[in-house]
Amino acid sequence: MSTMADVAKLANVSLSTVSYALNGTRPISEETRQRIFAAMKTLGYRPHALARALASKRSHIIALHFPTPERGVGPTEIEFVSSASNTAIQHGYQLLLWSFEVHDLESLRQLTQQGLVDGVVAMEVHLHDDRINLFQEIGLPFSLIGHPADTTDLWYVDTDFEQAACEAISYLISLGHTQIAFLNQSQSIIEAGYGPAVRAQASFAWAMQKAGLENAQRFCSATPAEGYAAFDDLLAEWPELTALVSINDRAIPGVIQAITDRHWRIPDDFSIVVLGSSAAVAELMFPALTTAQPLNAELGRLGVELLIQQIEGQEPNQETQLLLRSPLVIRGSSGPRRGVLASTGEHSV
Amino acid sequence: MSTMADVAKLANVSLSTVSYALNGTRPISEETRQRIFAAMKTLGYRPHALARALASKRSHIIALHFPTPERGVGPTEIEFVSSASNTAIQHGYQLLLWSFEVHDLESLRQLTQQGLVDGVVAMEVHLHDDRINLFQEIGLPFSLIGHPADTTDLWYVDTDFEQAACEAISYLISLGHTQIAFLNQSQSIIEAGYGPAVRAQASFAWAMQKAGLENAQRFCSATPAEGYAAFDDLLAEWPELTALVSINDRAIPGVIQAITDRHWRIPDDFSIVVLGSSAAVAELMFPALTTAQPLNAELGRLGVELLIQQIEGQEPNQETQLLLRSPLVIRGSSGPRRGVLASTGEHSV
DNA sequence: ACGCTTAGTCGAAACGCTTCGACTGCATCT
DNA sequence: AGATGCAGTCGAAGCGTTTCGACTAAGCGT
Numbered sequence: 001m002s003t004m005a006d007v008a009k010l011a012n013v014s015l016s017t018v019s020y021a022l023n024g025t026r027p028i029s030e031e032t033r034q035r036i037f038a039a040m041k042t043l044g045y046r047p048h049a050l051a052r053a054l055a056s057k058r059s060h061i062i063a064l065h066f067p068t069p070e071r072g073v074g075p076t077e078i079e080f081v082s083s084a085s086n087t088a089i090q091h092g093y094q095l096l097l098w099s100f101e102v103h104d105l106e107s108l109r110q111l112t113q114q115g116l117v118d119g120v121v122a123m124e125v126h127l128h129d130d131r132i133n134l135f136q137e138i139g140l141p142f143s144l145i146g147h148p149a150d151t152t153d154l155w156y157v158d159t160d161f162e163q164a165a166c167e168a169i170s171y172l173i174s175l176g177h178t179q180i181a182f183l184n185q186s187q188s189i190i191e192a193g194y195g196p197a198v199r200a201q202a203s204f205a206w207a208m209q210k211a212g213l214e215n216a217q218r219f220c221s222a223t224p225a226e227g228y229a230a231f232d233d234l235l236a237e238w239p240e241l242t243a244l245v246s247i248n249d250r251a252i253p254g255v256i257q258a259i260t261d262r263h264w265r266i267p268d269d270f271s272i273v274v275l276g277s278s279a280a281v282a283e284l285m286f287p288a289l290t291t292a293q294p295l296n297a298e299l300g301r302l303g304v305e306l307l308i309q310q311i312e313g314q315e316p317n318q319e320t321q322l323l324l325r326s327p328l329v330i331r332g333s334s335g336p337r338r339g340v341l342a343s344t345g346e347h348s349v
Numbered sequence: 350m351s352t353m354a355d356v357a358k359l360a361n362v363s364l365s366t367v368s369y370a371l372n373g374t375r376p377i378s379e380e381t382r383q384r385i386f387a388a389m390k391t392l393g394y395r396p397h398a399l400a401r402a403l404a405s406k407r408s409h410i411i412a413l414h415f416p417t418p419e420r421g422v423g424p425t426e427i428e429f430v431s432s433a434s435n436t437a438i439q440h441g442y443q444l445l446l447w448s449f450e451v452h453d454l455e456s457l458r459q460l461t462q463q464g465l466v467d468g469v470v471a472m473e474v475h476l477h478d479d480r481i482n483l484f485q486e487i488g489l490p491f492s493l494i495g496h497p498a499d500t501t502d503l504w505y506v507d508t509d510f511e512q513a514a515c516e517a518i519s520y521l522i523s524l525g526h527t528q529i530a531f532l533n534q535s536q537s538i539i540e541a542g543y544g545p546a547v548r549a550q551a552s553f554a555w556a557m558q559k560a561g562l563e564n565a566q567r568f569c570s571a572t573p574a575e576g577y578a579a580f581d582d583l584l585a586e587w588p589e590l591t592a593l594v595s596i597n598d599r600a601i602p603g604v605i606q607a608i609t610d611r612h613w614r615i616p617d618d619f620s621i622v623v624l625g626s627s628a629a630v631a632e633l634m635f636p637a638l639t640t641a642q643p644l645n646a647e648l649g650r651l652g653v654e655l656l657i658q659q660i661e662g663q664e665p666n667q668e669t670q671l672l673l674r675s676p677l678v679i680r681g682s683s684g685p686r687r688g689v690l691a692s693t694g695e696h697s698v
Numbered sequence: 699a700c701g702c703t704t705a706g707t708c709g710a711a712a713c714g715c716t717t718c719g720a721c722t723g724c725a726t727c728t
Numbered sequence: 729a730g731a732t733g734c735a736g737t738c739g740a741a742g743c744g745t746t747t748c749g750a751c752t753a754a755g756c757g758t
Binding site for chain 1: 350395396397398399400403408410413415417426427430431434435438443444446447449456459460462463464465573598599601602605606609629630632633635636637
Binding site for chain 2: 734735736737738739740742743744745
């Protein structure tokens, strides 16, 4: 591989001139610029990223901390990743993938202190997330996909799960449903402070209360078997249930089976709306799920862009705390309440 | 951040001695080693990855070329990625993610010639894959997840789709099925030379012929709607069909719906076996799919390990061309042929 | 005609490491 | 006793860039 020195020699200029020509750091006469670029071309010169990084103290490498979620690595997560990588490359950065678990602060500290990365995008943010302290302590730029309880001075982008929950409920109510349950993630995940689950749950409770409806909730780990059991439990307690909102897509196949085993049909006898699932997942189920569908690719893109703006010390060209709506995509799993025409508005406490 | 020079000064040795102590490149007396490590500790010294990389001509960074598949980015793919990243880190490497498309050789050339990466793991390998020539021309170490038609001198790991297809067929035959169809990916993907689809198809044809059965095949793009249509077509041509083998998981929901619309039940009236889907996907469907389930995490790990062995010029501690079986995991979508006891072995041509 | 700015260029010093060659003792071999 | 070898250490020359200070020549206002 040829170096800048080779180019300089061939173009008959000094090494630093080549650098200035390449980066536009200082003015260069049109004529020498031509000569230099010609020389680069004949030599097939490519700047050496590592050397550049070392000298400029900017590696143009960022990391995506993509911890395997407690609920298991799910099919929804991939969209972030490729979108983030593409965005990074478009901006002249490279994206490293770190996928050790959230609480492995020691690994995180080691990797960040090697001077390799200019910044980190952190996913799977919890309400209290120690990684934030770590980054601040080290003085490393970072952005978040997700957000903690205290968002002072943080740059983040997240799905607005509160909006998603409210919209799902309004939609179901508009279809005549009044007995609606919320199927959450497992209790331990809530207790660990996993934002989406906590916020969706709170928002569900609030919206139901505001609508004067009963708040039926159930924790559930992310397996079909648990989904099945959870559905039975919910129905035992609230036999009039006609609809379910869930943020736990991996439990849904169990719910569907439980419904089928009752000889009910979806959506004629029972409606399901899922929060936070990607289209790819929603369309694997039968019937395809109605979802409040997060803009995952957007999240990945914005997370990276926020980080890069921070690294480059730009004035942000947008808000630095973004909540993205997740549009409700209506598919086969939801419909009007059974017999809705005959019985609007009657619900017991 | 402190540097090796600081450590050297504090420990009262020369800079190079610190380097030798750190890397074990030359013998160092126990006493000075102690002093050096103590100094590192009090200074909180961390070696600077970029500087090390520049001096040693080894970045300890590898890239995973993870192109978005033609069939769309699917839920199955994520397992590779986090497994690859973790493996890399365990071996002291960092994993970059490149997710531009397979045929974007120009991007690939640019990124590989920056001197940033020590090697590349390439996914989504086609029967004729230009990336291989590119890597060989540049002289960059690489390994493949997947394999092309000509495997001379290549280091790769792949799922054995031929085994998977055969095993699926044997299994179905053992359940009494004799009219079995193969639901492929779309024709354009086959024509592009996408290995898994081509091999599974060929293997299906071969195994059916060997069993004296008819070879019913259909192309199908990766959507439920196409799956629905494809199933209808198949049944129009072969009305006695009782089972389906597919390598197209994203079309399956359509197939399930088509079956349900016929008032058939799975698996009582019709069996489905899917090749190449992860457990996460199989368990999203209802009934959960019987699959020949590739060991994706293993593939990711082995791909990275093959690459690292190559980079470090080690004698490979294993085969360098690996085909991994995908164990048949029997779930709810398959069962004995309807009325099998009364009618074994009769099948028309 | 004077100093002052500015465009255009050069040389050299970083950046933080690895690695080569050379040096000093001291133990070992013949 | 002399040669040989090895453990242990040092200094200096890279690795391929960026960037700082300095220099020259030309253009400008007064």
